[in-house]
Amino acid sequence: MTPPQPRTPIAVDRQTQEQIAGTAVLLLERFCCNQARGQRVFEGKQFYTIVERGRDLNIEFRGDAHHLPETILTLRTQRENGQMFYEIESWLTQADVQRFALIRQELQRDQQHFNLSKGKELNEA
Numbered sequence: 001m002t003p004p005q006p007r008t009p010i011a012v013d014r015q016t017q018e019q020i021a022g023t024a025v026l027l028l029e030r031f032c033c034n035q036a037r038g039q040r041v042f043e044g045k046q047f048y049t050i051v052e053r054g055r056d057l058n059i060e061f062r063g064d065a066h067h068l069p070e071t072i073l074t075l076r077t078q079r080e081n082g083q084m085f086y087e088i089e090s091w092l093t094q095a096d097v098q099r100f101a102l103i104r105q106e107l108q109r110d111q112q113h114f115n116l117s118k119g120k121e122l123n124e125a
């Protein structure tokens with residue numbers, strides 16, 4: 001049995017980091033609405049856990065047979081002179097970027113289906 005290896009992060013631009021963080025927030029909004037804001041936790045089925053602590057957000061890779069668990073993205077929110085600033089640090093692999101792109105697409109499809117269903121109900125009423 002081979003010991004777990006560290007993951008190999010890639011360079012990811014700020015826009016991609018923000019999209020991944022935004023996708024994580026959408027997951028929290030969609031599936032954790034019964035949890036108190038600022039204390040929400042989303043446990044993915046396979047790869048990720050998303051943890052919201054106050055105004056900060058962590059995306060954690062849960063580990064697998066080949067890799068150890070680790071934080072892959074941290075979003076810190078700071079307020080200065082009434083303005084919000086976001087600091088993002090990430091340790092994303094290509095597989096993370098691809099998975100979050102697929103998750104985002106699924107969430108968009110789900111939202112479109114919801115909007116169509118809701119519109120149909122309104123038209124029938």
